[in-house]
Amino acid sequence: MSFKRSLVRPDAELIVKDAAKELNAPARRLFGKRILSLGGLAMLSGCSITDDQSVNAMLRKMSRFNDDVQALLFDPNALAPTYPESMITRPFPFNAFYDIDEVPQVDPSGYKLTVGGLAKGKRVWTLDELHAMPQESQITRHICIEGWSAIGRWGGVRFAHVLARAGADTSAKYVAFHCADNYSTSIDMPTALHAQTLLTLTYDGQILPPKYGFPMKLRMPTKLGYKNPKHIVAITVTNEYPGGYWENQGYNWFGGS
Ligand SMILES: Nc1nc2c(c(=O)[nH]1)N[C@H]1C(S)=C(S)[C@@H](COP(=O)(O)O)O[C@H]1N2
Numbered sequence: 434m435s436f437k438r439s440l441v442r443p444d445a446e447l448i449v450k451d452a453a454k455e456l457n458a459p460a461r462r463l464f465g466k467r468i469l470s471l472g473g474l475a476m477l478s479g480c481s482i483t484d485d486q487s488v489n490a491m492l493r494k495m496s497r498f499n500d501d502v503q504a505l506l507f508d509p510n511a512l513a514p515t516y517p518e519s520m521i522t523r524p525f526p527f528n529a530f531y532d533i534d535e536v537p538q539v540d541p542s543g544y545k546l547t548v549g550g551l552a553k554g555k556r557v558w559t560l561d562e563l564h565a566m567p568q569e570s571q572i573t574r575h576i577c578i579e580g581w582s583a584i585g586r587w588g589g590v591r592f593a594h595v596l597a598r599a600g601a602d603t604s605a606k607y608v609a610f611h612c613a614d615n616y617s618t619s620i621d622m623p624t625a626l627h628a629q630t631l632l633t634l635t636y637d638g639q640i641l642p643p644k645y646g647f648p649m650k651l652r653m654p655t656k657l658g659y660k661n662p663k664h665i666v667a668i669t670v671t672n673e674y675p676g677g678y679w680e681n682q683g684y685n686w687f688g689g690s
């Protein structure tokens with residue numbers, strides 16, 4: 434990212450431009466169309482902007498501020514659009530941080546999902562137990578930050594039901610996911626409890642194939658693609674900011690769509 438370049442004598446215009454890039458659409462709307470002045474940014478963030486370090490500190494604060502604004506604007510009752518079967522994208526694209534020939538092959542027989550952290554109910558789940566719960570299906574649009582989107586049909590269990598049976602503390606801030614390919618991500622609790630957030634076990638009526646995340650993908654039409662973890666093996670309910678694979682490399686944490 435360009436703000437990593439050395440700014441010994443901070444160039445006001447450049448910094449404002451970089452900071453504006455950090456603010457995504459909902460946050461920008463909050464400020465109106467007016468571009469904030471450097472002084473305004475500094476005041477807002479309580480940082481001085483005299484050197485590289487304090488500029489970076491300010492930008493980090495802006496980024497967290499941006500997450501908070503997005504979380505505030507997230508309406509837990511608003512539903513993402515759904516689509517007719519005729520609009521499903523075929524074939525649905527595969528994406529991961531590796532090529533398709535490196536997709537992990539998870540063995541269903543030994544597989545167990547664990548729910549840890551702030552949860553005092555059922556902590557270990559087999560696939561059969563998840564399949565035995567009420568199943569729902571949705572046709573929604575998956576949006577990848579790399580510049581493509583596609584409509585697909587996923588089926589599975591409402592994640593809120595899983596959290597309830599796991600005895601999760603739903604006043605906790607975060608739910609974190611660890612995956613069989615060592616991918617990770619984390620989401621806010623309101624999104625975890627959203628009616629369209631499904632722990633999916635099927636894709637287009639068939640058991641989720643390995644490329645789409647066997648044995649399960651958390652599917653959230655309210656979040657960008659990288660927030661939708663495939664091959665989940667462990668879920669943690671926590672108040673400590675968990676980050677994630679892409680989030681730790683600068684992707685926006687809230688990642689709403
Ligand atoms: N475990 C895991 N989950 C992941 C990823 C990954 O690399 N590993 N990539 C994410 C990204 S960036 C996208 S766009 C979607 C792609 O899902 P798909 O292959 O079903 O299209 O998975 C998300 N979940």
Ligand SMILES: [Mo]
Pocket residue numbers: 528576577578579658659
């Ligand atoms: Mo993505």
